[in-house]
Amino acid sequence: MTRQDWGFFGPDSPTWKVWAAPTALIGFQRSVVLEHFDLDLAAAVADSAGIYTDPRTRLDHTLAYFLTVATADGATAIAASEHLQKVHARATGIEPISGRRYSANAPESQLWIHVTGWHSVLKCYELYGPGPLTADEERRYWRESVVAAELQTCRPADVPSSREQVREYFAAVRPRLASSERAHRGMHYLLRTPYRRGSGRTGAAVAGLSRLMAPATIASLPAWMGEVGGFGRAAALGRAYRPAVRAAVRAATPRVMLAVLGDTLPATAAVLRRHLDPTPPVRPVTVTPDEARAPGLRVTR
Template sequence: MSESDPGLFGPDSITWRVHREPIVSVGGLRSLYLQALHPRAVAGVEQNSRYRQDPWGRLARTSTYVTTVIYGTTEEAERAGRRVRAIHSRMTAVDRRTGERFRVDEPELLRWVHITEVESFLTAARRGGLRLTAAEADAYYAEQTRTAALVGLDPATVPDSVAAVEDYYAEMLPSLELTVDSAATGLFLTVPPLPYGLGLTPVRGFSLGVSALAIGLLPGWARRLYGLPPLPGADGLTSMNTLFLGRLLRSVPIEWIQSPARKRAMERLGLRN
């Protein structure tokens, strides 16, 4: 593999522009709230993952996967995808509503996780101040069909534009609901255990603030499924806070907070921040 291999996307892609925004991390948390509303998706996680025992380790592994796929070489991205496919291929779970056992790598579940993730990244970046045209937003979804292929999806079955994603959510809505697993997961995401005794420090307040922001960024239908009452002015406050946080994080020198994968990509391609 050439040392100048840009990977699946490269520095001129919309994907690199979106993921340069530090606030996409809030989008990642938002996607977990959305994913938990699919009964089978959340059951698959609850019955196969040790995220409750090691939430920060799981977060680190997920972040490493995402940044490897975005910034790694083509070979590195494909290897990461093969590893995820191999893990998923061995996993099954039981639908608590019907008693039916299912595979966690069913296309419907993979597609749900993929769309909620990329839509959340894009939403957080745009509402955090990243200016993209409608065509550029569509291009982001089109580019992200490459990451969908890595986990085993046929790219032709993956929504690849803003309109297609909106239609997809409308199509999925009747099959979404708040289950016991969903509620437990949502509570865990909102008040996760903090390491090193930080739960008794101001860090807990910051953590709650990030969770509240992620919840505020959810679509109205998702907040309703969680049973959250509409609050007058809440959307405006969320927009203001997201924009403020996005601009604040953007003022931090990128070399201070960039992922190791991005740093290696910049060096590999001979680029400067």
Template sequence: MTARLTALTARPAVPNPARGLKAFVRREVNTSVHGARGLRLQERYANPPGDPGLFGPGSVTWRVHSDAPGMLMGGFASLMLQSLHPLAMAGVDQHSDFRTDAISRLNRTAAYVMSTSFGSTEVAEAAVAHVRDRVHPRINGTAPDGRPYSAADPHLLTWVHVAEVRCFLAGYERFGAPPLTPAERDRYYREVAVPARMLGAEDVPESASEVARYLRDMRPELQATEAAIEGIHFIRTYGETPGERAAVRLLMNGAAALLPDWAREPLRLGRPDAVRILIDRPLAQTAGRFIRWALQPSEIVGTAYERMGMTPPPQHLGWRSAPGTSRD
């Protein structure tokens, strides 16, 4: 996340929303977030025509994963929730470069999610194969408590998957609209279980009730280790300038609000209810509206719809305006 993104996100109000300015801001923020390489990646989503990939335009996954603020803050939340499993956190602590380049790690995760969500069948399968066959076999070791771990462990793969998609859905429902029906929530979990199983996860929950039961059953295994608390603190204080650090803190506060109540306190993310409701939530929702205004429509999402010979629906086109602006 660069200083340009921070300066834009941290402002309490957005300047005159003329069409030219809106285009300029969107271009600047997209370049800041994705860089030139990220913008070229959208070319991978154009072919072959008519290939729906793993999900397709009628899926709930395309709807949820198209929402920029929900995915961004849901992504931060998923990192926090995943860190509560000591073995998953040991793998991150011992094999990840998050302390020196946290944003690159987030971008790699985002690239995988976008590839499996919106890529053609070939692109999605290649992304899964790369992680399953080349990345995960290298990530193994011994946790501080003496237990061995492996990123290829089906049990850990299921934990990481559930924590991730549960937070993506929570982010969408907090910052996106229109809300999903109970049947659509279940369908989302059923859809995203497909790439999880391709990656090697087993006994993947496929409905909201199954996810709730899974999280309840997993709680005895969860613990906020020293590495987890240090990792969260590192991300919360990430940034080269005061403005950048303030923007990250704002996003992290919004992400923390997406976690289950029982997950915040062990990670030392507890804040008074009045602060969360009166300060954190409005600021995060304002940031969410700005992120949607600045980052949507996504070039990747738009290209995926073009591959299907379709136009993205309104909710994928930045339909909510930024604070103080009108739609145009």
């Protein structure tokens, strides 16, 4: 596929730096665990059952979407967004604890997915990777996250645009966050995905990778989430595990990353491979989501 432009952020952006780092894998696992603290999303995940019937495909397509929005050209990102919204439009039902009707495309749920995703990937970059961004880079990162949120159903005025606003958002939504039997099952399944008979080498790779990352993911959570999520002593293990995680991240060159992802998350590997391709785009410029939606922009294959 010929790259049309630099996408929404470009080569000098903190978004490219953070989302293409090896730590994004841990951040992604963290974000899909956090997703379950929203009861509506926990119900949507449980009712669709995708993580149980085909966990590799579900996780692969979700991470590939996030990485596409962060690093791909604008038209490709818009196409991925439109496809995902169609998929989410089918995810509706009744949340069994409250009795409310849920929709995976609801702005509040999409905002939770967006903020926890961008926050988790940055947090794990800070904990296990190169460390904090500079103050200017972090300000730009959160401004860029607002652009990415335009591809979801989030209300623009609700999207945090700074670290302070992210903290305020988490404080505001905490009273409605909770766990449940189905949420608990989903979180623990994603942290230590079982090997499914017949899934072969790929299934074994997914099961192994999830277990390798789980202690680091759990250690990055606030203490109250560890308690509500039932993670027990795993957080202490994760803190002891941190030097080993940092060493593994330092050793994870792009070639190593592609090798690991090729066996576990092939769609994500394809997005990363295109991102790492040094061939310049047809138009070496960044674009806005509105510009990427313009009829004149087409993905050339």
